Amino acid sequence: MYINGIGCISPQPTFNNQVFLEEIKEYNTNRIYCVDTDYSKFFDVTALRRMSRIVKYGTAAGLIALNDAGIKTPDAISTGTGYGLLELSQRFLRDFISTNEGVVSPTSFIQSTHNTVSSNIALLTACHGHNNTFSQKWFSLESALYDAQFLLKEGKQNVLVGTYEEIGEFNYASLMQTNDLQAEPCSNLAMFSQNNDGVIVGEGAAYFLMAHEQNTTTYCKLKAFKTAHNNENIEILLQEFLAKNNLRNADVDVVMNGMNGDKSNDAVFNTINKNLFEDATQLAYKHLCGEHMTAVSFAIYAIAQIFKQQQIPSTLVLKNAERESNVILLHNKYKSYHSFFIFEKC
Amino acid sequence: MGVYIAGKGVITSIGKNVEENFHSLLHSKSGIGKMEYLQSAYSETLPVAEVKFTNSELAEMAGVKFGSPRTSLLSTIAAKEAMENSGINFSKYRVGFISANTVGGMDNTEQRYKEFLIDKTGAxxxxxxxxxCGTITEIAAEALQINGFVTTISTACSSSANSIMYAIRLIEAGVLDVVVAGGADSLSRFTLNGFNALMILDKKPCTPFDENRNGLNLGEGAAYIVLASERVMQEQNKEKKFFVSGYANANDAFHQTASSPEGKGNYLAMTQALAKSGLQKEDISYINLHGTGTGNNDVSEGTAIQRIFSKVPPASSTKSFTGHTLGASGSVEAVYSLLGMEHGLIFPNLRFATQMKELNFKPVTELVKDVELNHVMSNSFGFGGNCSSLIFSKYKK
Amino acid sequence: MEELIATLKTQIVEQLNLQHLKAEEIGTDQPLFGEGLGLDSIDALELIVLLQQKYGIKLADPTEGPKVFQTVRSMAEYISSHKAA
Structure with missing residues (x-):
């Protein structure tokens, strides 16, 4: 599969594909929200008035990716989201609870279903093709990528794949209670140097126009990917994955790690980087977008840009081996959710 | 390489397993009635189709910890039945669990959120x-001891039809050998109040495809089928009886909640499923309608069916038994379609009285026996224009 | 009546989140749906909620909607004739 277009809205100003992490936002909090763009460029006023934050940036990021690839209507759309549309779900909950199930406005309910964003893109692009939405925690994007892979094999020319996630007040409060977050205040940019417990929670949306064929807009090739839901033998699984794709450890020029600043989560990366990828350039990304169930999409956005722009912004670099980026390995992880991806230069 | 149906399991308001569901379908016993388990201000005014067990009873049946969301309990019970029914020795294979749901753990969340509204820091x-939604699937997968690829689809009312499609593709692509596919959804005040706000809930038991239909009733349940590769069927000495010959997922791209009057998405899903199966439209022996009983759905679906089939095959909506089980409905109706094929039966569309003026056909209203069903189409359409159709076929050597 | 019409316009803007409009920009006899203000079936439901929440009037049958919600004036007339005395 090729990535022929990208669109990303995140806690960094990433909505313009012409620039690549030139301006970096520093936050001193354990929750980081999206930097918004001007959504009136994407939606007319009548549509805009009903859209919650995630519907706006979730839909706009998809449209950016399509535009980037020069495609008006994709053959199919497949998306992933861990928690779905939290804000609207919570608004509707509040409405019917506070009225004791009285008269409530239906709009927030209508837009609270997980498939709201993907069907909204279908509506705006007149896409009558396959439309799917997955919700599997840290494997939501990977599930949608399988879907795209199958459809491309069946003859579709392209599939718009993407993810969207938002921080809801209620979920944030629960994360605080379960001690999953870093104590405030904390700088996102100092995340990897402080030996912290807990993460900074983030949000965002990123889309990729996955295509069967390479063309002038192509960023890179997604050669293979795999999920593993356990913490045992990850090093072995990773090597098996590389071997299955005819790669040796030394072939990996760049490795993008899913470390999130929580020392118990990140320990494994230190071992793997030392044992397998000592000579590779080592990158990390979650200080820019925060941890969330579909944060991995931000990494794919960044990898696609690395190939296209032929440069690696210093904010991503943990260790620079000064190698040309031909093969990039992405190893995402949250607790026992691991996924591996291999990207190749075209 | 073929993919075959090796087992099935279901729990709904009309029974806690396949046998009980079959018995109710056979005797026109509807599960729609007064709300007894869900706690809601609408308990006297809005009928629902409840699974007649408390959460603790369901937890016991499922072998899952009490306190887990109701959807996960229903999911585990039906999936367990499907796995046992298949008789497959799963330990030898790469096993997947593809489940759908739309409400997730909303029943528990409602309670917590209420406390949160009162006291933001103390709750x-x-x-x-x-x-x-993903947690629901994980709870069930753990109870079922499925360690392979697990995921959840959430496309409103078409969710579990999409699970079945995805499962077939996973097997065809060689990612997995055998997959338990379907979906689950429990009743919640969230969905009840939501559909009520949309003014599409019938205050009486629903009457799908009737001129005087007045909306849907919400139901709950779960259903799964076991899909297995050719190799698994051979190694396990399973007779190849049924398979999914056609399937398609299309989008209406018309409006967030309403279907286009001509049912464009419905039309595309059905025609593309037919094309995939390689069958002629005359080959379809029965259609299990989406048939929710809302004004909008039934006219769009009926119009699209009429456009495709010059002679409309026998059709009925079994939602007149189970209510609309949302994310579970596609797989519940898949199990019913298979039951009909197995026993040569067409289950009736209950409470039907008057033919819709827009349509030239009416649904089957009495149980039809001794009928050869070779190919059955099952429709699942939903919010967001998500339209899916499946075609189940008898395997002939 | 004029007062009710003015209030209603403000309430419509608020209920339907018509951020791009000022209440006084809505014509009293301008069609709310279709070619007029361009409202849709979800807005119709929101207007039903408005009637119930602000005026205690229950529009039990949604098919009544198109008639009642033709224009701001028709809504106002419906309200004044149905408002609990």
């Missing part, structure tokens, strides 16, 4: 993070 919020 006990542990468990809230488990309200997502």
């Amino acid at each position: 006990q919020l542990t468990g809230v993070l488990q309200h997502d």
